[in-house]
Amino acid sequence: MSAVGTDNAWERGRFDAAEGPGKILFGRMYEDVSIEIEAFPPGGRILCIASAGCTAMALAPRHEVVAVDINPVQLRYAERRFAGQRAVRGTAERFMAFGRSFAPLVGWWPSRLREFLELEDPRAQMNYWTRHLDTPRFRMAVDGMLSITALRSMYAAPFLDFLPARLGSVMRRRLARGFARHSNRANPYLRALFVGELADQAPPREAADIRLVHSDAAAFLERQPARSFEGFTLSNILDGAPAGFERRLFAAVKHAAKPDAIAVLRSFREPPGDSSHNLAADDRAMLWGIVDVRRAECLP
Ligand SMILES: C[S@@+](CC[C@H](N)C(=O)[O-])C[C@H]1O[C@@H](n2cnc3c(N)ncnc32)[C@H](O)[C@@H]1O
Structure with missing residues (x-):
């Protein structure tokens, strides 16, 4: 796992602006994976953001899963969870416990x-x-x-x-x-x-097959063969991303998408208006303004 070297704030592995080592930011995920389970037809190769590994583990029994993360500390944590280590509290959980x-x-x-x-x-x-x-x-x-x-x-x-x-x-x-x-x-x-309940189900047997990649998601997808993924679940990586990243990410997704591939993207932003693509109300995590589910080729 080498350094990725982008100007993306997520790569530092910290929420604050202080210098210091990256951290586990998320001990578990706050994204309702039943959205993805519903959106992706069984089988097929799915690109997901590793984060705490919950989405990757939930998809692994039905899909070939590639989990990428720009924060190497978070990626190693997901890897330990796939091997059966219990969830721990990350920075997000400590902030919430304080609240x-x-x-x-x-x-x-x-x-x-x-x-x-x-x-x-x-x-x-x-x-x-x-x-x-x-x-x-x-x-x-x-x-x-x-x-x-x-x-x-x-x-x-x-x-x-x-x-x-x-x-x-x-x-x-x-x-x-x-x-x-x-x-x-x-x-x-x-x-x-x-x-503050952590997600502590044992990993499925198929978690051992999840491929973990330390990379920026857009850079990784640009390196993949064209039409090689059936689905993408990109967490809310556009929240906090540098200018220009959205265009690059969507181009990379379209490049790597098979025909009919589905992309799921969340955001804390308020939705621009009523959209048939926005399933935020269906997401039981309740936090999201946007849970955009659409065919990858229809991304802007
Ligand atoms: C966007 S954050 C948000 C957390 C998420 N909503 C959850 O519930 O787990 C999830 C993960 O995305 C990773 N990440 C952010 N931008 C990325 C990028 N451009 N490429 C790959 N991973 C990225 C972060 O390092 C973090 O581990």
């Missing part, structure tokens, strides 16, 4: 959270959310914690520039949209968010 430590101050008692997480009926969930959790104190705390001023103390500029204005209220809206649609009880992504 959750204030929960009792806004009336989010552990018993209340447990009760909410056990609910199954979206109507009951919305009722509980409105009456017990989405309180004025909670709203004030979230809006403060997700204000640009607060986020600047933890994140370097490239990770903030693309975020929607009034992120606190945007995220509360996305959560409510999720509660109105998905059963809490069956939602592992909600437990990750609200109580």
Whole structure:
């Protein structure tokens, strides 16, 4: 695994602007892989972003999986998980745990959270959310914690520039949209968010076959034979990427895509308008503004 050498902030393996070694940023993934399972017909070669390895492991029993990551520390972590090592908390999990430590101050008692997480009926969930959790104190705390001023103390500029204005209220809206649609009880992504549960299922046998590559995704795809992948799941790598990267990535995806290949791309951005390609509401992680699923050849 050699250095990749791009001007991409993700390559440093840190959210902050400080000098220092790269870190495990994500101990688990916050992307609902049922989107990919639904989008990619079984079989076929899929390119995914390694991150914490959850998506790669979930796809491996049905696909030949190539997992790339620009952060070598994150890539080695995914590799250890494929070999059966337990998930650990990364920087993202530590930030979220810090946020959750204030929960009792806004009336989010552990018993209340447990009760909410056990609910199954979206109507009951919305009722509980409105009456017990989405309180004025909670709203004030979230809006403060997700204000640009607060986020600047933890994140370097490239990770903030693309975020929607009034992120606190945007995220509360996305959560409510999720509660109105998905059963809490069956939602592992909600437990990750609200109580910090790590994803700790044993890796499938096929995890041993996942090919791991230390590379920028666009640079890797440019080196691949034309029409060699049936699917691409690119996490939210455009959030925080340098100018010009989107054009390069989409060109590389189109080059490597077989006819009818599908591309999945997430983003924290607000969607530009109603789009039939945007499945953000279906993603049980509830965090995303955009979960774009379309044929690779239809990328802009
Ligand atoms: C975009 S981040 C976001 C985390 C993700 N949403 C999750 O739930 O795991 C996921 C991973 O993408 C990697 N990454 C970012 N830009 C990349 C690029 N251009 N090529 C390859 N990997 C990239 C990061 O190093 C990180 O491990």
